[in-house]
Structure formats: C-alpha cells, structure tokens
Amino acid sequence: MSLTFEDRRITILAILNEQGKVEVPALAQRLRVSAETIRRDLDRLEKEGQLKKVYGGAVPLRMELREPPFKQRMELHRAGKAAIAAYAAALVREGETIMVDHGTTMLGLLQHLRDREDVTIVTHSVPVLLAAMEHFAGKLLFAGGELNAPLQSVTGTMTERLLGQFKVHKSFLSVGGVSLENGITDYDYGEASVSRKMLECAEEAIVLADHSKIGKTTFAHIAALHEVSMIVTDAECPQEWLDRFAERSVELITAP
Template sequence: MSLTYEERKQTILAQLATQGKVQVQTLAQLFQVSTETIRRDLDRLEKEGELRKVYGGAVRVRSGMIEAPFQKRSQLQVQEKQAIAVAAAALIEDGETIMLDNGTTTLEIMRQLQHRSLITVITNSAPILTIALESFTGKIIFAGGEINTAVQAATGPGAHEILDQFKVNKAFISAGGVSFTDGITDYVLEEALISRKMMERAEEAILVADHTKFGRSTFARIAPADHISMVITDSNCPTEWIENFGRLEIETVISD
C-alpha cells in the first residue's frame, strides 16, 4: 500500500530536520514511487514554506539571521522553558559550580536557583545577574567584559579571560538552533564563542532547548552536537531527535 502525501511529508521533513538535505532519487526509492511524484511533493512543500528546492533535491529553509530582542524571546514558549529549568535545577547538587550562558531558558534556571545557598553561578548575562542580585543566596560571579547592549551580555576578550580562570561542574548552554549537520548554533558570533568557552571549561556541557530549536540552523556555530553530554528539552521534541541523540550516546531529559 503506497503512502499518502501527508505520510511522505512527515518523513521528508524528519530527514530535513536531521540531515539538512534530501535527494529526489533516494526518496523515490524509499517510498517506491516515481521521481515525478517526489518532485511534486517537493514543489508542494516549497509552496508551504517547509523547504527550498535545489538541484536533485531540497534543503531545509534556514532561519532568519536576526534574533528577536531578549524581552520578546522571554515571552515565547514560557511553560516549556520553565519546565526545562526545573529539570535542569534538579541536576545541580549542593557544592557545585555552574556556568549559565545568556539565554531566556538559562534565565529561567537562575530563577529556580534563588534559594540554593550552596552553589556558585558564573554567567556573562546581565539579565541573569539582575535576577541573581534580587534574592539569590548562593555565590554569583559575573564574567565581565564589554557589554553588548543589543544582547544584554558581556562578550569579548575580557569575558573570555575571566572564564578561563575557572573549571566548573556543569555548563548549561542555550541555543538559537540545533542541527545534526550544522551543530548547536546561535545568532551572534560573540555569544556563540562565549557559550563554546563555557563548554570547554565545564566537566559536563548540558544543552537546554525547547522543541522549536530543533531542525533550525542560525548564524554562528557554538559546537558540534556530539560535544554535549545531555539535552534537556520539552515533551514536544520530535521522536527522531531523541533517537538520534541516543545513537550519539547523549542523554535526553524530557521535562514535564
């Protein structure tokens, strides 16, 4: 029994999300249909804005290169980010030192740590520092440097030099996009470099990302996907991503 367009569509989109590209001939063999059928499928998906046709196949539509302002992003997927933050905070043991990069999900982690007096938080994020100064009972270290007002965080050599002074238990890394072809990416190069540095200075690098980040590639690479040891995401994360992380021996934690 041949698959319907909707069934083929789901497989095509899943392959695009994990591989970044699909080939007409390969899909025709997979679905046991003609190449003309596949080309019509790709035409239709392109009109739906799901992909961009190229010679011999199609590629994923790249995300915009301009990130929404921090305040606007903090209002998106709020429940998912809060649930991810609860799961992340549960992994932090008393006596540990952690790093939080500049993101709206890591900001929620800081909110979950307000009454944890026996941990140390190192961050370059001005919003996270502001939350910590309100009522955090542990130790806060700000990786200062030149403040990039557009992203509300310290970047540049000064921030890198401070981060180099520490070796921490865990680094919680946010992302603009996650792709198995392009890796973990961000919109701003300077922020991507800070996140990469935090990963290097941590015993364990943990990606915190809601389901909207998967299958998306943004401007600057933080690291390949296999450089993380754990992903914390929400229940809407596609199954194929969980399976692929498993093949890379990356633990996936699904928040409630």
C-alpha cells in the same frame, strides 16, 4: 531490492545540494518508489531540519541568521522553558559551581536556584546578573567585558579570559539551534564564542533548548553534538527527533 529511507535520504539531499531543488515525480522515478513514499520522505526530512517542502517538491532550508529580541523571546514557549529550567535546576548538586549562559530559560533556572546558598554561579548575562542580585542566596561571579546592549550580555576577549580562570562542575548553555548535521549553533558570533568557552571550562556541558530549536541551524558554530554532555528539551519535541538523536548516541532528554 527497494532502497531504504537512509539510502533515499542520501540521494535526495545530494540532488538538493547540487540542483537547489527536488521534485516529487522526478525523485519517484529515479528511486523507483511511489510519489507518496517520496512525500513521506520529504515530510521526515523537513522535520529533521534538512529541507523545506514547497509545492511539488522541496528546497534547501534557509539558515536562520537573526534572533528575536530578548523581551519577545521571554513570551515564547513559556511552559516548555519552565519545564526545562526545573529539570536543569534539579541537576545541580550541593556545593557545585556552575556557569549560566545568556538566555531566557536561564532566568527560570535561576528562579529554581534562588535559595541555594551552597551554589556558586558564574555568568556573563546582564538579565541573570540583575535577577541574581535581587533574589539569589548563593555566591555570584560576573564575567564582565564588552557590553552588547541589544543582546543584554557581555562578550569578547575580556569575558572569555575571565571565564577561562575557572573550572566548574556544570555549564548550562543557551543556543540558537541543535542540528544533527551542524551541531550546536547560535545567532551571534560573540555569544557562540562565550558559550564555547563555558563548555571548555566545565566537567559537564548541558544544553537547554526548547523544541523550536531542535533541528535548526543558526549562524555561529558552538560545538559538535558529541562535545556536550546532554541536551534538555521540552515535551513538545517530536518522538521522531528523540529517536534520531538516540541513533547518534546523543542524549536528548525531555523535561517532564
């Protein structure tokens, strides 16, 4: 009886972990399938963020450690982020208190909430703070702390203590990566720690992540997938990813 893809996946990843590289001919011989089947398997595993294809085989996927500057991220995937922000804003009910994480998508979320006098926002993001001071009609609470100028946010023990004083309806989290294997991660340890605190303070933790973050692992762990209520991504997220997350009973939603 021939092996299923799931069986082949286990073997491929085990060899990759042990040897640091896999080659198509050797895998085909070992698994008793065609080279074309192995190439399709490697394509699928690459889309899942499990490895990186190279000529003749595959190598481990390098973990991403550095995030582009905030201004540069503002220009990336703008349509997808706009759709995510609009969907997220529609989740905010009358009279709710929400925590808004640091990230470019959060500015879009704020734009949709600008006239909501009934909503209270708690944030540690300097760009969100400045935008809300100009345009937000509701109540605003800023969780101050140690300023990280390059990231344009505040983090640290003081920030987390302030956040810990609240219990909110929803926290909207900005992340660096969403992986089936490694869960929710971010580039900066301080940011990841604040995001974790926001998750703990909320009845619902909602991750906003455009398609470029799905299948990616970054430096600092925030939470396991089962710890968040839902993940909202954009329409460019491949259907295969949606299916894989559904298999794990993870609510990955595509914003229309």
